[in-house]
Amino acid sequence: LLINISNSLSNTYTVSLLDSILKSFVIDTNGLLIPEGVPITLTPNFSGEVYIVSLTDNEGCTREFNDDVYIEVKQLPQLAINEDDICVGELSYTLNNATPIGGAYFINNIMTDYFDVENLQTGSYNIRYEYTDPVTSCYNEVTEVITISESPEAGMLFSPQPTDIDDPNILFRDNSNEEVYFPEWHLGDGTIIYDELSFWHTYADTGTYTIKYYITNIYGCTDSVINQLTINPICTVFIPDAFTPNSDGDNDYFYPSIIGENTYNMKVYDRWGEIIYNEDNGQWDGKVNNNDIVDGVYTYSISVFDFNNRLFIYSGILNLIK
Structure with a gap:
């Protein structure tokens, strides 16, 4: 703001200005601040009128004014980058x-x-x-x-592997490349474990479970790793020594009861050693070519492949009773 004073009798004046508040400045006849020698600078927060209220010389003589000037204040744009690490x-x-x-x-x-x-x-x-x-x-x-x-590299260890349902207790441990924050384990059976780096977990059933492990490092960077864990069944076989194919709904078929198998083949022989039945994963109804055969003693050979495709052969005597 530049103020010019004409017909002056002094070189020093005090000017009072009113924008939002009343302010006083010491100026010379050219309107420059004393002692800075620069024009008056106003920094109002909003647009409006600035009034020259009075002018006082160094003798104390004051003259009041009612002059004004309109100052338009343009707001600086408010900026934000909005980016994350x-x-x-x-x-x-x-x-x-x-x-x-x-x-x-x-x-x-x-x-x-x-x-x-x-x-x-x-x-x-x-x-x-x-x-x-x-x-x-x-x-x-x-x-x-x-x-x-830097991002972390997630790693995990678990044991024993392989194992079976007789020993389903698994030890899980973190094996990441740096200090881990907020570890989260998804164990594949619906169980989620938080904030643990080493723990035991017991599985209730056989099967293959997908294990997912999520980690965060000190910088907030994340990583995950996926692995599979297997709880094998125990392969057990029960083979009856007699059956009664008389269509009464009770013990009408001959077949093995197996837990933990992949597949089996069953052969039945007559008393002369001829094969009268040969099927995979089947149940014999005591007939040959859809005809009933006589009561008596027969032999069998059952080949069982377990969950690891290991072969077990069971042979024995079968009594057919009607």
Whole structure:
């Protein structure tokens, strides 16, 4: 604000100005501040009238005024970059989250909006965003530091493996490459374990379970690993020594009762050693070519392949009774 004083009798004056509050300044006849020698600078927060209230010389003589000037205050645009820190292993990408849109990006003072994460070293990068409001022509800039941090490598160990339902207690342990925060284990049977690096878990049934392990490091970077664990059944075989195929709904078929098998083949022989029945995974109804055969003693040979495709052969005598 520049004030010119004409017909002055003094070189020093005190001027009182009123914008939102009353302010006083010591000036010379050219309107320059004493002793700075620069014009008065006002920084109002909003547009409005600035009034020259009075002018006082160094003799104490005061003259009141009612002059005013309108000052339009244009607000600086409010900027935000809106980017988060990232981790090694993430894809390179284009910076486009700053607001308002339409500005220019600088990465370490180089004008570019392409953040080539895949080819950059870990560390901190200065992101500057410059923007000029197309309506007010007001300019502003903001700077934010984005850090590329190392990602962890998740690892896990569990034992015993392989095991069976007689020993279903499994010890799980973290085997990651650095200190782990917020470990989370999904054990495949509906169980989820939080914040444990070593623990035992007992499985209630046989089967193959998919184990998923999630970790976070000190920088907030994450990783996961997936593995499979198997609880084998115990292969047991029961073979009856007699059956009664008389269609009464009770013990009408001859077949083995097996737990833990993959498949089986059953052969039945008559008293002369001829094969009268030969089927995979079948049940014999005491007939040959759909005809009933006589009561008597027969022999069998049953080949069982367990869950690991190991072969077990069972032979014996069978009594057919009607």
